[in-house]
Amino acid sequence: MDNHRHQHNDPAHCRDILAQLNDYLDGELAESLCRELEQHLAECPDCRTVYDSLSRTIHIYRTLRDVPAELSQDVEERLMHRIKVSLNVG
């Protein structure tokens, strides 16, 4: 595992930036803070890596929404049966 070796001189500032990263990614960070954050990302390779990979994490999970599970035949048959019973009773 690699260490969080901040190349920025102010690790506390990196933590503040990290705390704002979520709002930034969701487009909910105030404009004035965006500029400060972007300036930091331009100067701090580690924070830029976190930003890039966090952004990719969100992007790839969004694609899961329309990815179906493999439904076993048993599960499908039990579902069909339950619906049939329910419709007949209804």
Added chain:
Amino acid sequence: MPGPIIDLTIYENEEMLLAGLRRRDPDACACLIKRFAPLVYAQAMRLLGDADEAEGVLQQTFIKACDRLDTYEGRSGLSSWLYRIATNEALMHLRQRSSRIDLDDVAETIQEDELPQRLTPWTFDPAAAALNSELRTTLEQALATLPETLRTVFVLRDIQGLSTEETAAALGLGESAVKVRLHRARLRLRELLSAYMQEY
């Protein structure tokens, strides 16, 4: 024994499928299940992490959907409508669980061990790559390791696409709690995926 063979092209679009369902056409019902059950089951599994409970949610979702067809207005598309029913059902299951919740899992600040450790740039670009089964399994496995408190927020916000406000209302949380839990979930998943993404 092979399952029933259903021609999924009988109904050219959702409107025709819906008309068939309202006529109580058995083919329409089977078609609805073939098309949407795998999606609904995947969503239930992500929220609950338990195959038996997910199957219960799957069945309840389709029974309720068939009961409520007359109230479906078609504004959001069938899959979104079914997801909403399934989410409500899954959240009811979660509320009925009496499992002990670890205080760290509901902490409203980023925990020390959630700070980024892996800082090698990813070679993988999800925007340019197809979601193959190996990658999908990796994503689902990483998600399954999250504690329920973080996983539910992440699934509703980042997979299902609900807003912060909608997620807060669905889970009975404040919006700030949703934001912090989402951030913690994203950081943990980023960490879990990093090793895989650097070798991809």
